[in-house]
Amino acid sequence: MKKIKRAVLIFIVISFESASACDIYDGNLSIYTEEDLHAAKTYCKVTGGVDYVVFGEPRNVSLPNLKEVGGALNFTGDSLVSLELPKLEKVGWWIHIASLSYHQNFLASVKIPRLQSGTLQLAVSPKLSVFNYNPCSAIVLDADTKANLQNLKLLKSCRNQ
Secondary structure, three states, X not given: OOOXXXXXXXXXXXXXXXXXXXXXXXXXXXXXXXXHHHHHOOEEEEOOOEEEEEOOOOEEEEOOOOOEEOOOEEEEXXXXXXXXXXXXXXXXXXXXXXXXXXXXXXXXXXXXXXXXXXXXXXXXXXXXXXXXXXXXXXXXXXXXXXXXXXXXXXXXXXXXX
8 A cells, every 4th residue: 555645735824914005996986175185096996086176375196006997087276286196097088177267276296107098188388397298108188288298398208218
């Protein structure tokens, strides 16, 4: 009779919540206060749209975990200085960034380097000096946005990448 040796492997699965864990927001997300903005930073996906409407003190806005928005992404107000969406890849409808006051438009920087789809409508500020995006993606720039970015020498072509 042959003796068969069996090796028993024990796998230990360790589950932990990483610091980069994020949540999914089901529905339309409205950001009106600092508390709303703080909470929104944890979302990696919003199934509906996102509306950011803030007036007052100039501010920098970053949604560091946001990867996907099912609807529209709207940033409106007179206080946006910079917008960073470093992980955003997909927007179901459009991204609309506008100040309601041309004379009080502080917007100097927009960074959406990973965006692959969606339509971008950007009411360009005369102070805009940084527009970081992937020109080789399927992003559609509306005609006004394209013309304004050309005037500011911020429009890139895919060939220059």
